[in-house]
Amino acid sequence: MKKINAAVLFLLILFAAYSQQPDLTDDINVDDVTSDIVTAENAADDIDDNTDDVQIFYISALSKEDDPFAHYNPRLFWKSDNYQKTLIRNRNPFFFIDELDTRNLTVNTNVSFRTPYTQIPFGGLSTIFNSSRHHTARGLDFGFYYRDEHLLDGSVMLSALNSFSFNGSFFTLIGADIFPGIKDRKLKLLTNMAVYTTAPQYELMAQRNSEVGTMLSKVTDKLGLDFSSVNKTGFTFMFGAEYLFPFNICALGAVKFNYHHITSELTNAFGSEFPANSKDWNEDFLSLSIAAKVKYDTRRQEKVLRTGNVVTGGFSLDIPLVESDYYKNYQFVPQFSVTASDVYCKKVYKDYAIKIRGLAGYNYGYLTNLSGDGAIRGLPLGSFSGFGYALANVEASIPVMYIDLYNTADYTHRQKVTYLLYVNLFVDGAVAFSNDEMKIRDYEYITENTYLKKFRCDIDDKNYLTYALSAGAGITFVPYFLHFVVRIDVGVAILDAVLEQKAPSVGLTISFNDIF
16 A cells, blocks of 8 residues: 555656746747757657657747647657757748749748648739739739758758749749758758640630630639739759758759740730630740858747848849740840848737848849839739839737637647738838839840839839838737738838829738748
């Protein structure tokens, strides 16, 4: 009997000690503590599975009570420290494909520290309300990204992605990140291959104004959502390497081949005739791209926000390898671009936060689209662009609702499931040097700026300085434990009303991804 009493007392002491474990939810720099976590986990190999996984909360910035995945033992997914060492290297996947990289995918949120599988929906709806009927927004796009981060003990990470865009392309991508057996795993090799087409979107656009048009094409016409007016199919192949230097500096370089065949182009996609007038091209386009990025990252993961600073600089060189009449402005003329950005996020009081982005760049041979979601919100897509530009976004986030689900209608969660709802107030502004004889890359149907055309500052016969300013508000729904947000923004082009004395254009965006 005494042995039984002693055993019960011992269990009670263990339970009391476990229940008094410290709260580990303070702001923690994951870069500073990774080595400590690895040591702690290796030392805990013989400890009971219900207690050793508490060490992982140092990375995830969640307490055991806040983490809905706490009952999963991380040791079920990996057997060494490789996965933990490389977690912080893979926050934002980069594909060297403009249509995908502008989506701002974010991984390694709190859930990633529990399971090595990343599953992210992305995309959304973006439309403009103004006096112009067509070419007004990014339209509708959606996609899904999946990654397995733990093949061969974390030495190989496989990715797969599918993306469909109304006025872009239909992408299917597969890729791999490989960590060779080099000390501290500072070197990473990466590669991906993608095939894409605009054929479905092109056919729907061709049927837009026909009596036999599909229900989908007619509904999207009423909503003002446009499809691609160029029929092209192609593929890309990229390979490169990344190296992690001291002081959180990461350098990435890559080479990419891009090939596509343009079959035809709609010349009056919005006319009343059917079939819409089109021009046959049957042109091949092949290019070689060389690109590099350098990133200095001091961000740290908190419960919801990733605070801190990230500075990025990069360049790309695109060399056409086959002459094409369609790209008559580019015939064997290399295109070159350099960009620099700084994104800073800081909590100013509890969960109140301010987020600022500065972005600058210069292109040789093409324009960068600076309008719509991802740049100056509230402007029609392609209406504001430039070959040299400076852009700023300032956004204040005000928490208005904290939701904690435990017992829902007929389901009890294993742990807390928590969300935070923000109201965002933002101002976007930019100045740009532009030239109407250049094209915007990836938006073949847009040929010139239209925003504030009467108020430009002419430099010479072709080049001019233009500017834009917008403001707005929105809401962002942030789950603590998922890889995406739900964001709704409404942006208003202020200068329309101030300078042109007319009703401003208003942009509505519903997105699974943050703007920057």
